[in-house]
Amino acid sequence: DQQVKQNSPSLSVQEGRISILNCDYTNSMFDYFLWYKKYPAEGPTFLISISSIKDKNEDGRFTVFLNKSAKHLSLHIVPSQPGDSAVYFCAATQGGADGLTFGKGTHLIIQP
Amino acid sequence: EADIYQTPRYLVIGTGKKITLECSQTMGHDKMYWYQQDPGMELHLIHYSYGVNSTEKGDLSSESTVSRIRTEHFPLTLESARPSHTSQYLCASSDPSVDTGELFFGEGSRLTVL
Numbered sequence: 001d002q003q004v005k006q007n008s009p010s011l012s013v014q015e016g017r018i019s020i021l022n023c024d025y026t027n028s029m030f031d032y033f034l035w036y037k038k039y040p041a042e043g044p045t046f047l048i049s050i051s052s053i054k055d056k057n058e059d060g061r062f063t064v065f066l067n068k069s070a071k072h073l074s075l076h077i078v079p080s081q082p083g084d085s086a087v088y089f090c091a092a093t094q095g096g097a098d099g100l101t102f103g104k105g106t107h108l109i110i111q112p
Numbered sequence: 113e114a115d116i117y118q119t120p121r122y123l124v125i126g127t128g129k130k131i132t133l134e135c136s137q138t139m140g141h142d143k144m145y146w147y148q149q150d151p152g153m154e155l156h157l158i159h160y161s162y163g164v165n166s167t168e169k170g171d172l173s174s175e176s177t178v179s180r181i182r183t184e185h186f187p188l189t190l191e192s193a194r195p196s197h198t199s200q201y202l203c204a205s206s207d208p209s210v211d212t213g214e215l216f217f218g219e220g221s222r223l224t225v226l
Binding site for chain 1: 218
């Protein structure tokens with residue numbers, strides 16, 4: 001039973017436009033949500049996180065929005081750049097204990 | 113910047129061989145983890161450790177074993193590799209004092225069992 005779901009396996013966006021990656025979760029006890037970026041044959045790297053008590057967190061080109069009532073979060077990348085092409089994983093944790101629960105990832109392709 | 117290292121990066125071995133995947137971190141983190149990931153799938157937690165002499169099994173059952181004799185070292189061993197063990201293995205660590213649960217990952221070990 002997946003607690004973190006990313007329903008879009010892939011997303012293609014034109015360079016310079018906005019990329020929006022979506023994530024849904026089922027466990028209402030999650031208190032932190034994180035986004036990771038992963039290139040092939042490399043480990044995931046942390047991008048941005050958000051606490052469950054907030055609805056928005058911004059870091060440069062990356063903004064994460066959290067809708068607790070819908071159990072939904074999204075990552076916005078503006079403007080999208082070629083180097084953003086990667087797999088993006090949504091993850092969640094409850095109290096920071098025992099690791100993170102990950103979604104299956106969305107493969108973002110930025111087209112020139 | 114994270115300092116967590118995994119060796120080997122790539123390994124191709126025959127069925128029945130014993131293998132050890134090495135993981136070391138220089139950040140002094142007490143918590144360490146092993147995840148397994150197949151293409152198009154989520155990362156599955158297979159082992160974790162709270163510190164020296166602590167090892168726990170994760171959400172995904174695995175035939176591998178781990179040990180934690182030193183804070184900085186968390187090796188994973190497969191006594192007899194099988195083709196079903198073919199996967200990418202990712203080691204990570206975290207600072208327990210940070211509430212966000214952020215993990216620092218190594219570059220991964222890609223294992224192929226023939």
